Amino acid sequence: MKSKKLFYWLLPVLVYFILPANHVYSQKWMGSLTYQISVPMGDTKDFTGKTSFRGIGLDFRYTVQKSTTVGFILGWNVFNERSYETTEIATDNPGTITGTQDSYLNSYPIMINAHYHFGNKGQVRPYLGLNAGGFIMTQRLGIGIHAFENTRWEWGVAPEAGILIPANYDSGFLVSGKYNYAFTGESAVGTDINNSYVSLSVGFYWYP
Numbered sequence: 107m108k109s110k111k112l113f114y115w116l117l118p119v120l121v122y123f124i125l126p127a128n129h130v131y132s133q134k135w136m137g138s139l140t141y142q143i144s145v146p147m148g149d150t151k152d153f154t155g156k157t158s159f160r161g162i163g164l165d166f167r168y169t170v171q172k173s174t175t176v177g178f179i180l181g182w183n184v185f186n187e188r189s190y191e192t193t194e195i196a197t198d199n200p201g202t203i204t205g206t207q208d209s210y211l212n213s214y215p216i217m218i219n220a221h222y223h224f225g226n227k228g229q230v231r232p233y234l235g236l237n238a239g240g241f242i243m244t245q246r247l248g249i250g251i252h253a254f255e256n257t258r259w260e261w262g263v264a265p266e267a268g269i270l271i272p273a274n275y276d277s278g279f280l281v282s283g284k285y286n287y288a289f290t291g292e293s294a295v296g297t298d299i300n301n302s303y304v305s306l307s308v309g310f311y312w313y314p
Contacts, residue, residue, distance in 0.1 A: 136175065138165040138280050140309030144183045146211075149291070149299035153245065154209040160184040163307055167221060175221045179237055179264075183305065185211040207249050213301070214242040215286060217264060228275050237264040241288050243301055260301065262288035270311060277312040 142161030146154060161183040167175035187209050217239030225231040240262050246255040268282025288301040 134169045136167045136169070136177075136311055136313055138309055138311035139163070140165070140280060140282070140307035142181065142183060142305045142307045144185070144286075144303045144305040146185055147302040147304060149293075150185070150211065150301045150303050153247075153293060153299070154185040154187040154211050156185065156187045158183050158185045158303075161305065161307075163215075163305075163309070165219075165311075167219070173223045175223065176219065177221075178218045178239075179215060181213075181215040181305075183213045183215075183303065185209075185213075185303075207247060210244075210246040210248075211301070212242075212244040213286070213303070214244075215262075215264065216240060216242065217262075219266075221266075223270070228272055230272065231270040233268055233270065235266040235268075237266060237284070238262075241286070241301070243288065243291060245293055247293075256292060258292060260288035260291045262286065262301075268307070273310075277310065280307065280309050280311045282307045 140163040142158075142163050144158040144161050146156070146158070161181065163179060163181040165177065165179045167177035169175050189207050189209070215237070217237040219235055219237040221233050221235035223231045223233040241260045242257065243260050244255070244257040246253060264284045264286045266282055266284040268280060270278055270280055272278035284305045284307065286301075286303050286305060291299045291301050293299050
């Protein structure tokens with residue numbers, strides 16, 4: 107899929123540019139890698155209602171003040187469900203179709219962010235943040251021998267709350283919750299939707 111190829115290409119390029127050679131400078135950066143469990147909400151739940159246990163996130167933050175960071179995130183969340191029902195088709199040839207349905211949604215959030223961290227480095231630090239940008243959303247609906255698919259860029263936001271738990275001064279564990287909401291979207295069968303889901307992230311963070 108084109109969206110996966112774009113994601114795989116962006117990831118090493120962005121990581122390369124956010125890892126500076128100067129150690130003093132790099133201490134202002136914080137990176138994190140997380141495993142994500144996501145629960146579909148709203149229109150997303152109507153399309154594929156099962157919880158996703160396939161998710162990964164990368165988060166890089168640059169300290170601009172003692173407690174404030176700016177940065178960006180990349181992620182990948184996969185939803186899928188099999189069901190049997192009647193679906194309304196709103197493409198160029200509208201109608202309805204009934205049968206065993208396999209629904210897939212791949213969400214790739216790409217956003218900039220800002221966070222406020224409470225406490226001091228080396229301590230347990232709760233934080234609040236806002237991610238803003240969008241998602242590459244790839245939806246696929248398979249019904250028998252027929253399949254409907256589209257890939258779109260959808261603008262959105264993801265407010266976030268979490269906590270950093272230090273293991274030592276330069277690294278530790280991260281737990282966070284995030285509400286991902288896309289302002290605009292279109293399903294694989296041509297209907298207007300607003301994708302949304304809640305993600306629980308667990309992983310580790312480090313200062314390069």
